Amino acid sequence: xxxxxxxxxxxxxxxxxxxxxxxxxxxxxxxxxxxxxxxxxxxxxxxxxxxxxxxxxxxxxxxxxxxxxxxx
Numbered sequence: 001x002x003x004x005x006x007x008x009x010x011x012x013x014x015x016x017x018x019x020x021x022x023x024x025x026x027x028x029x030x031x032x033x034x035x036x037x038x039x040x041x042x043x044x045x046x047x048x049x050x051x052x053x054x055x056x057x058x059x060x061x062x063x064x065x066x067x068x069x070x071x072x
Contacts, residue, residue: 001048004033005058006066007040016044019061025050033071040066 007013020027032043046054048070
């Protein structure tokens with residue numbers, strides 16, 4: 001099971017990728033899935049079991065997100 005982080009800007013997506021990779025998480029930038037609307041066409045995929053950690057790390061780094069959602 002995976003999750004995606006949606007962003008308002010591409011720069012926030014790139015910053016989030018760096019923050020999460022430095023923390024040792026396996027993440028990947030992907031096109032925003034069609035079922036979600038976003039100001040930015042890029043989303044960040046991660047393992048859903050790490051959702052709480054992803055949220056905490058992004059909050060601590062003050063990365064602005066548009067949402068965090070579970071996907072199949």
